Amino acid sequence: MKTLDTFIFGKSASVKKDIAIKMIAVFAVVNVLVILPDLFYIFGEQRLLQEAVNERYVFWYQPVLGWFSDIFSYIGFTENMTFLFFLFVYGISLFCLWRNYKRPLFAVIAWFIHFMFVNSTYLFSYGADYFVSFMLFINILICAGYLFNKEARKPLYSYVIRFLQLHLCLVYFFAGIGKALGTDWLDGNAIWMVINTYTSSSVVESSIGLAAYPIIFKLLAWGTVALELCHPVLIYMKKTRKVTLVLVIMLHAGIGIFMQFYTFAVVMILLNLIAFGHYFNWKSVLSKEEETTNLALETAVA
Amino acid sequence: MKTTKKILLGYLAVHLLFMLIIGFASFTSFQDDESQAKLNPVGKFIANKASLFETPKPVTDFIFFYAKYTGTNRGYSFFSPNISPIKVSMRFMADGEEIHLPFKSPESFLKFRSANLHFNSNIFDVEEREVILKSISSSLFSDHQDIDKIDIYLDLYRFNTLESAATDGHQVMYKEILGFSTTKNKEVAMQTNSFKN
Numbered sequence: 001m002k003t004l005d006t007f008i009f010g011k012s013a014s015v016k017k018d019i020a021i022k023m024i025a026v027f028a029v030v031n032v033l034v035i036l037p038d039l040f041y042i043f044g045e046q047r048l049l050q051e052a053v054n055e056r057y058v059f060w061y062q063p064v065l066g067w068f069s070d071i072f073s074y075i076g077f078t079e080n081m082t083f084l085f086f087l088f089v090y091g092i093s094l095f096c097l098w099r100n101y102k103r104p105l106f107a108v109i110a111w112f113i114h115f116m117f118v119n120s121t122y123l124f125s126y127g128a129d130y131f132v133s134f135m136l137f138i139n140i141l142i143c144a145g146y147l148f149n150k151e152a153r154k155p156l157y158s159y160v161i162r163f164l165q166l167h168l169c170l171v172y173f174f175a176g177i178g179k180a181l182g183t184d185w186l187d188g189n190a191i192w193m194v195i196n197t198y199t200s201s202s203v204v205e206s207s208i209g210l211a212a213y214p215i216i217f218k219l220l221a222w223g224t225v226a227l228e229l230c231h232p233v234l235i236y237m238k239k240t241r242k243v244t245l246v247l248v249i250m251l252h253a254g255i256g257i258f259m260q261f262y263t264f265a266v267v268m269i270l271l272n273l274i275a276f277g278h279y280f281n282w283k284s285v286l287s288k289e290e291e292t293t294n295l296a297l298e299t300a301v302a
Numbered sequence: 303m304k305t306t307k308k309i310l311l312g313y314l315a316v317h318l319l320f321m322l323i324i325g326f327a328s329f330t331s332f333q334d335d336e337s338q339a340k341l342n343p344v345g346k347f348i349a350n351k352a353s354l355f356e357t358p359k360p361v362t363d364f365i366f367f368y369a370k371y372t373g374t375n376r377g378y379s380f381f382s383p384n385i386s387p388i389k390v391s392m393r394f395m396a397d398g399e400e401i402h403l404p405f406k407s408p409e410s411f412l413k414f415r416s417a418n419l420h421f422n423s424n425i426f427d428v429e430e431r432e433v434i435l436k437s438i439s440s441s442l443f444s445d446h447q448d449i450d451k452i453d454i455y456l457d458l459y460r461f462n463t464l465e466s467a468a469t470d471g472h473q474v475m476y477k478e479i480l481g482f483s484t485t486k487n488k489e490v491a492m493q494t495n496s497f498k499n
Contacts, residue, residue, distance in 0.1 A: 004311070005307070008310075008311065008314070009307065034407055034408075034409040035407050035409050035410050035413070036407070037405075037406040037407055037410075038404070038405045038406055038407050038410040041404050041405060041410070041441070042410065042413065046404075046441055046444060046445070047441065048403070048404075048414070048417075048437065048438050048441045048442075049417060049434065049437050049438070050437045050440070050441075052433055052436075052437065053433050053434055053437045056430070056433065059367075059370070061367060061370075062370060115371065115373070118373075121413075123416065123417035123420050123434075124413040124414070124416060124417055125413070125416070126412070126413065126416035127376065127380065129373075130373040130374070130375070130376050131373065132373070133372070133373025134372060134373035134374055135373075136373075137371075137372045137373060159310055159314070162314075163314055163317070166314070166318060167317070167318070167321065167374075170318065170321045170322065170325065170378070171378045172378075173325075174321075174325040174328075174377065174378040174379055175378045175379065175380050175382070177325075177348070177379075178328075178329075178378070178379030178380070178382030178383060179379075179381065179382040179383065180342075180344065180345070180383075181329070181332065181341050181342065181344065181345030181348055181349065181382065181383040182340055182341055182342065182345055182382060182383025182384040183340065183341070183342055183383075183384060184383070184384040184385050185382070185383075185384075186342060187464070187465070188464055189384075189385070189463055189464045189465070190381065190384065190385045192461075192463070192464040192467065193385035193386070193387055193461060194381065194385055196387075196389070196459075196461040196474075197385065197386070197387075197388075197389040197459075197461065204472075208467070208471075208472045211464060211467035211468050211471075211472060212468055214464050214465070214468050217464055260408060260412065261412065262408070262409065263409060263412075
């Protein structure tokens with residue numbers, strides 16, 4: 001029990017909390033900026049997939065923009081104005097997170113608005129959007145530490161980092177096991193099909209010659225499955241953790257560059273850096289702390 | 303304090319348990335005969351045992367409620383168990399001219415692609431198909447006031463397997479299908495003859 005306690009609450013080094021929150025805030029801003037020219041075609045009155053489409057997929061308990069645009073219409077707000085209002089509040093919340101102003105409150109507001117945006121565009125939302133939602137949820141847990149005194153913040157932050165680490169282990173494990181169920185990832189066909197169906201014509205052109213050497217595709221496929229499946233073990237073993245982290249980052253960088261899943265790639269790299277970035281000794285972003293004792297949290301909560 | 307720690311540890315355990323249930327239960331979708339044919343022996347075994355992770359409906363509902371609020375409801379079986387050799391994209395035409403989607407950012411096109419994938423997998427669900435097509439067309443009609451009818455083509459590409467490409471070279475089968483037509487009064491007609499070709 002003591003080992004578990006030390007593992008969860010007594011983490012000795014991690015990326016600084018302030019830097020983690022700022023990275024999340026900056027990414028959330030960039031996440032909006034990359035679709036800025038098209039915002040009204042995704043969320044506004046001119047949107048391609050209107051409420052009649054969206055309401056088929058969301059449950060009654062999932063907040064959507066429509067809830068508020070109906071209310072705001074009583075004060076003369078159009079749908080676009082309601083959307084812009086929430087976008088403005090979202091921006092303010094991220095700014096406050098950056099400026100360390102009432103972080104717990106603005107972490108909740110930022111998460112809620114993003115969650116509402118995702119629910120309002122169900123068919124337009126893909127894996128990356130859900131990971132951004134999850135990242136903003138983790139941000140709430142990180143910022144919740146500010147509600148406690150300084151002594152308690154270290155073990156609480158340690159808890160959140162372990163929470164994120166263990167969650168990522170399950171993410172990669174299920175990504176790996178899913179691939180291991182089929183045949184395409186065993187015979188290398190998966191990489192070939194990913195190149196054909198998800199990458200640009202120039203990548204396809206340059207890969208055609210390699211088809212004569214199927215072993216290349218097999219090694220890439222096997223490597224991906226092995227990395228994901230064994231991630232929960234490799235990321236914690238002292239001898240393999242650094243190389244595992246580098247390989248995971250390379251995997252996501254590859255997905256970003258070749259498959260053009262930029263948001264997905266960046267959010268996954270960011271989550272990995274917050275969770276495991278301390279494996280690399282970047283002094284400016286690491287907070288080396290003495291192992292916290294159970295007493296710290298005990299004193300604070302009492 | 304001990305109580306707080308216990309609560310936090312309990313919450314962590316519940317979160318991880320929910321993720322395990324969502325992860326394994328998602329494999330039950332591979333239990334039908336068509337999916338089983340595409341699985342390896344280990345895959346068939348796991349897919350058939352995945353039912354062990356199914357929970358009673360109220361529990362499932364609660365798990366998904368929690369998962370939706372934390373952004374973890376969609377599971378993590380990316381690009382698995384296999385990758386489709388077929389790529390289908392929608393193309394909108396009016397009076398012989400292509401009507402381009404109004405998006406400018408690559409990320410928006412990626413979002414549309416996600417919707418397109420959903421559309422393709424539910425293409426034979428008439429109600430689902432019509433509500434999506436009506437919505438897209440309505441937006442395009444309001445951007446292009448001068449057109450009355452939009453033809454929706456499906457560009458279908460089928461790629462040969464790696465094994466086949468290694469011996470016969472890279473081959474792509476392309477088929478243009480006039481799938482549907484929409485008019486300004488939001489009628490959607492399925493081009494059945496074209497579809498069967």
